[in-house]
Structure formats: structure tokens, C-alpha cells
Amino acid sequence: MKIFISADIEGVSGIVHGEHTARDGREHDYARKLMTEEVNACVLGALDAGAKEIIVNDSHGTMRNIFHEDLHPKAALISGSPKKLAMMEGLSDDFDAAICIGYHTMMGSNGILNHTFNGRVVKSIEINGQAFGEFGLNALVAGYFNVPTILVSGCDLVAQEAAACISNIHTIEVKQTINRTTALNKHPIVARELIKKGTTQAIKGRNDVPPFKIEPPYSVKISFLHTGLADAVEILPMVQRVDPLTISFVMRDFLDCYRMIRSTIMMAGAVQ
Ligand SMILES: [Zn+2]
Structure with missing residues (x-):
């Protein structure tokens, strides 16, 4: 079984500010550590569910955030940019499921650190009259390959945004939104345990989640x-x-x- 993990940073527990997410932020390296460990929790959960091959795509900013040496050795890492498929680079039709870790809501919604791809550029993106953020657009890439997106982790509101696209997706809420740069965070150990268990459950139930698609053109x-x-x-x-x-x-x-x-x-x- 092959599992694809797209890893962002804004939806990781404890991360609430540009000092965490920006390359030159004073707390960026600490945030990268928190991100790496939430990804590791997902890898452990995938292994418990029987995954044989796991690809992690570093999907935030420079796409060089995860501490490679600290990543679980059973996971291979795609790092660096630019990438034609960006946050979904490395995905193909031979994967059994896609998972989004550390995700955030779309620009203009509530939710911790909400933005869509570039917070200084994009106000909104609509396809066929429906607004999408990074989660929806990336899940549609997975759907193109007939791969179901089975789990998202992040704040309470990205869980709602994902469930509005894919009704029976597994959602892991590692923090509750107070406002754009304030959250009630679960302890990192608790967040990781939720992600690990949720990943195992989501992979076991992966056949209940259809690939996310919308009709062309x-x-x-x-x-x-x-x-x-x-x-x-x-x-x-x-x-x-x-x-x-x-x-x-x-x-x-x-x-x-x-x-x-x-x-x-x-x-x-x-x-x-
Ligand atoms: Zn990001």
C-alpha cells in the first residue's frame, strides 16, 4: 500500500504567527520541528495500517522545512521547489490514499493563518462558481489521479472546510481558532497521538471516501x-x-x- 502525505505548517499545533512560518522568523526552526513530528505521527499511523511505501511532500513556502534526519526512516521526502504539482508533487495513480497534514483555511475565511497559496497575492479562487482553498484544490489534484484524500489535520475550521468538499473525510483538529493569529492548541504530544490514531483509522476506511472531483470544463x-x-x-x-x-x-x-x-x-x- 502506498500513501502520499502533503505537509504544510500553518495547521500544526502551536503554530499561530508569521514568526513560525516565515523563513526568517525567529521561531521558524522550532515550528519546523513541530511540523516534522506531526508528519512522523502520520507516518507511524500509516505503518500501523499496513502502508509499505510512504512519500512525504514538503509543501510549505520554500518546501524545505522538514528536518530530514528527524523524519521517520520509512518515509521518503520530496523537498525543494519549484514543483509542477506544488503541494501534490509526487502523487500518481498508483497511490492508495492522500493525506493533508498541517493544513489551513482559505484566504478570507476565519481559521488560523488563513490564506490561499500566497497571502500577499490571492483574495479568492473559484472554479465553476465554487470557492476553493489549498485543501480543495489539492484534493482535486488527488481526485484527478483517482486517489481519495482521506484525512486532513489542522484547526477546527480547516476541518469544516475539508468536510464541505468531502463529507466523510477524517478530520483531526489539533487547535481551535480564536482568531487569525490566536489559537487554543492541543499539547504537541496529544496532537501527535490524535494524528497517529486518526491516520490508521482513515487508511483502514479509505474505500469509504471517494476521490474528490468536479465536472469539466x-x-x-x-x-x-x-x-x-x-x-x-x-x-x-x-x-x-x-x-x-x-x-x-x-x-x-x-x-x-x-x-x-x-x-x-x-x-x-x-x-x-
Ligand atoms: Zn504553508
Whole structure:
């Protein structure tokens, strides 16, 4: 059995601030340790459920966060960027399940450290009229490969966001949202135990969770935080300007759609 783990940092217990998540943050290395140990808990749970191969994709920022030497030796690690499939790099149709650890809510919702891919760029992303954050978009990549996304860990509100996409997904709430940068956190040892047990249960019940898909064609609208970001993205020939903050495009293939979303955000992110 092959299990894919996409690991972000904002949804890890104890992490509430840019000092934790930014490369030059004073508490970043401590946050990386907390992230690594929540991933290890997931790996242990997967091994208990009979996983034979586990790929962990480091999915935050530089994508060089997990302390490799501290990662469970049964897990192989994808680190570094850029990656064509970003937070889902390494996934293919021979995996049995995908798991999201340390995830957070979409920009503009409540939830700890809410944002969508780039907190200085994206206001919202809609596909066929439905708003998605990182969880939904990444679960749709897994769905493209017919792989079910069976578990998400993070704050109470990312659990709700995930359940709105996939009704019987396993959710592990390691912290409760008080506001965007304040949480009631479970102790790290308790959070890890919940993740380990939840992973084992989720893998055992993986056949009850369908791969997450929506019908093509994919009509995408991306709204940016200021007009200069949309000005840059509008240069692309397949992009339409819908309103001062919003661009749109249409794709038939979901991987093309995801890569286009990622590309436009990187392009806008280059605007000074
Ligand atoms: Zn992140």
C-alpha cells in the first residue's frame, strides 16, 4: 500500500504567527520541528495500517522545512521547489490514499493563518462558481489521479472546510481558532497521538471516501488583493480580465487548471 502525505505548517499545533512560518522568523526552526513530528505521527499511523511505501511532500513556502534526519526512516521526502504539482508533487495513480497534514483555511475565511497559496497575492479562487482553498484544490489534484484524500489535520475550521468538499473525510483538529493569529492548541504530544490514531483509522476506511472531483470544463476566476497583480497576470493570452481585481480562464484538464492557477499566482507574486 502506498500513501502520499502533503505537509504544510500553518495547521500544526502551536503554530499561530508569521514568526513560525516565515523563513526568517525567529521561531521558524522550532515550528519546523513541530511540523516534522506531526508528519512522523502520520507516518507511524500509516505503518500501523499496513502502508509499505510512504512519500512525504514538503509543501510549505520554500518546501524545505522538514528536518530530514528527524523524519521517520520509512518515509521518503520530496523537498525543494519549484514543483509542477506544488503541494501534490509526487502523487500518481498508483497511490492508495492522500493525506493533508498541517493544513489551513482559505484566504478570507476565519481559521488560523488563513490564506490561499500566497497571502500577499490571492483574495479568492473559484472554479465553476465554487470557492476553493489549498485543501480543495489539492484534493482535486488527488481526485484527478483517482486517489481519495482521506484525512486532513489542522484547526477546527480547516476541518469544516475539508468536510464541505468531502463529507466523510477524517478530520483531526489539533487547535481551535480564536482568531487569525490566536489559537487554543492541543499539547504537541496529544496532537501527535490524535494524528497517529486518526491516520490508521482513515487508511483502514479509505474505500469509504471517494476521490474528490468536479465536472469539466473548469471555469476559473482568481481575484487578487490589488489591481497591479491582475495587471501582470492579464498579460497571459488565455486570460480574461473580468473586473479590476479578477481574471478568468477555462481549462478542460484539471492538472492544466491547477498548474495555471499556480503559474498565475507566481507571476503576480513577482510584482513589486
Ligand atoms: Zn504553508
